[in-house]
Amino acid sequence: MENAVERAVEYLWKHYDRPLSLTEVAESVRLSRFYFARLFRDTTGITPGRFLAAIRIHHAKRLLIDTSMRITDVSVSVGYNSLGSFSNCFTSSVGLSPGRFRRLSQIDGIELPGALPAPHGPSGAVAGTISLPEGHGNARVYLGAFRTQTVKHPAAAAVIVDVPGGRPACYRLPHVPEGTWIVHAVAVADGAGLDARRPHAPLVGMHPSVTVTAGGVTSAAVRLRRRRPIDPPVLLALPDLVPPPAPAPLTGCPAVTARQAPAAWQEDRRGLALAAPRPGLS
Incomplete structure (x- = not known):
């Protein structure tokens, strides 16, 4: 049944820029809605909705780096109706706001993660x-x-x-x-x-x-x-x-x-590794 999940993921990548329902995606692989939802999560570790959200943010990252599109237009292009919702989802997932992500990746580069502060608890x-x-x-x-x-x-x-x-x-x-x-x-x-x-x-x-x-x-x-x-x-x-x-x-x-890290690491800040290309493009 993993093949069915692969086909569903392919469907998500193809149609990420428009509203998708669980029923529609399940029907695309000829499975019942409830069985498909359980199978998808068991196979990928996350729900179809979260996978779709991840695809949208991934495409938004690419558009912010590779184009000069306004952030509002990027938001619409990846399937969001609200700029606020897009910005919140992007920031909570990527760790940077859309604008800051674009500036750092195109000008300064994303730095290596610094040492994190020690946790307050055990x-x-x-x-x-x-x-x-x-x-x-x-x-x-x-x-x-x-x-x-x-x-x-x-x-x-x-x-x-x-x-x-x-x-x-x-x-x-x-x-x-x-x-x-x-x-x-x-x-x-x-x-x-x-x-x-x-x-x-x-x-x-x-x-x-x-x-x-x-x-x-x-x-x-x-x-x-x-x-x-x-x-x-x-x-x-x-x-x-x-x-x-x-x-x-x-x-x-x-x-x-x-x-x-050695100084050479700190100087090598020419962008960021988008280590998750679209399936079939790696």
Whole structure:
């Protein structure tokens, strides 16, 4: 039945700019409304409505970067009737207002995420390894702890990790508030071997249901993979995740926050990685 969900997702991508009902999308794949809603959520992790909202914000990000359209026109183009609703949804998902997102991405660049303030309540850490799929070279990875199945604002804690091709890298995610989190990873990797000259490949990965206790360190391995059509778009504003030519050897876990990052990282702010292209365009 995953094929039915893939066809439904394709339908959402094709018709995102107009009002869509659950019944219409379910009928497009010849399933009952209630069965379809349950199947879609079980397969993608989110409801059809949330997936549609993510697609709209993803397209809005592209329009803000690639065109000079007014924000009001962008709002209408991606299916919103109210500029206020669009701005609120965009800001809560991306972490920046539409106007600020456009300015930073076109002029200054989205900076690497800085060290987050320590939580006021009890907190712990998450640590483990990040591994790349076969056939990929060096990668730069944004890894964070989230409440949601989608990579959207805010992350409770985040780090940037450089992962060398051919072997896993360690990471440590400190100052994660006590509770249950989803560890998401978004990466851009070089090719390797015969594919060494191919364009940078966007990768994603996650470790669900990570329980963090006060003062403890929870282990969570993250395996990166290529995006699937049924993966929701990445909404959080991210910096350019350009893989380094060769990750510098580090003592211990090579997990580095922006505050500790080499100066070259801080200078490389040429835009942002839209790591969630439309299915079929990656």
